[in-house]
Amino acid sequence: MRHVEPEVSLIAKPQIDWESVNAYLDDVGGRVWSDRVQPSESPDGEDLVEFSGRMCYRSWEPGLNPNVSRVRTDSSAYVGNVIRSQHGSVLEHANYTFILHNVSRVLTHELIRHRAGCAFSQESLRYVRLDELPFWFPEWAREDEELMERSLKVLDTLEEHQAWMASHFGLDEEGTKFAHKKHMTSFMRRFAPEGLGTGIVYTANLRSLRHVIEMRTAPGAEEEIRLVFGKIAEIMQDEAPAVFADYSVEDGAWVPGTRKA
Incomplete structure (x- = not known):
């Protein structure tokens, strides 16, 4: 891990x-x-x-x-x-493209619900075989020693199981056909945790970004996506300051002065 x-x-x-x-x-x-x-x-x-x-x-x-x-x-x-x-x-008319790196599938499952004005291309675990399990723990979790000890054991077991399956299915043996690799890799991803760090290319226009930033930095939003869209908001305030000039930040929540724009 x-x-x-x-x-x-x-x-x-x-x-x-x-x-x-x-x-x-x-x-x-x-x-x-x-x-x-x-x-x-x-x-x-x-x-x-x-x-x-x-x-x-x-x-x-x-x-x-x-x-x-x-x-x-x-x-x-x-x-x-x-x-x-x-x-x-x-x-x-104005579109911006981001690479979101080391984000979990918890985040990407929520992100792709915002279809209007957006495009997504995500790392495919049907094709990309896992040899490790990158994982993000929020600060409060890292401070809980018992939680971390138990969680790391689970992740180490899952990571070892990925390596065992690759060997068991002969995926690195000479002459193994790609179709077999794809078939087995698709099965192996079923043992990957939803919190696994992955990557996604995310494109959105300014109208969509204003909406999603407000929604996903709100106090009730999931903590990882809230963190990520706080970073996106900071980038966009630098890139298009006049478009985001009406926002105020309240305890991490980006609140527009004008809604439904």
Whole structure:
């Protein structure tokens, strides 16, 4: 058994093709917007949200839409107004991809319930044979000596059983067909604990992230997923500060000032 800690890394985020954006804006007369925004240091994810919102109303500058006589020129203020007005559809254009490493299947079973605006690719234990059982214990559990002693014995037994089955089924013998390996590995995973550390690629748009962060950092959320989404929230506050500016943190719970965005 190897003790692990859940880890979160952002591995992909929006990147705007400004050449294509500018070609469109030249055609509709909105180039003044990109001339202002492109040189700034605002994140592309927020720029994409703003672009999508302004396209809806042709509000690149006053007069392009005869109904629009004035526009916000501060991008953070614009995105903040999107959040306050709950114009959440434009948030769905910006997607962020994370690798969640050393997280348990307790967590992933709960995570994949959030299907809207998300994509998942999880390590498959039908194909990936276990030779150890990485496991996370929360701090309160590590402080309980009797609990740890008994738990580690269980995990050591399960880990030894994985090694025994691999030998018993001849999985490392020369000439063993992959189909046999897959069949037996699929059976062997039945003896893996649900708390086993695994990996999952998780992609979500900004609208979904706002919702899941609130739900999964709430006081009643499961402790591991609460820990992980606290880390995701911190990453996203750095990546899209205007989108997450309305959040306050109360005892680990990320609470939005505006809901249903």
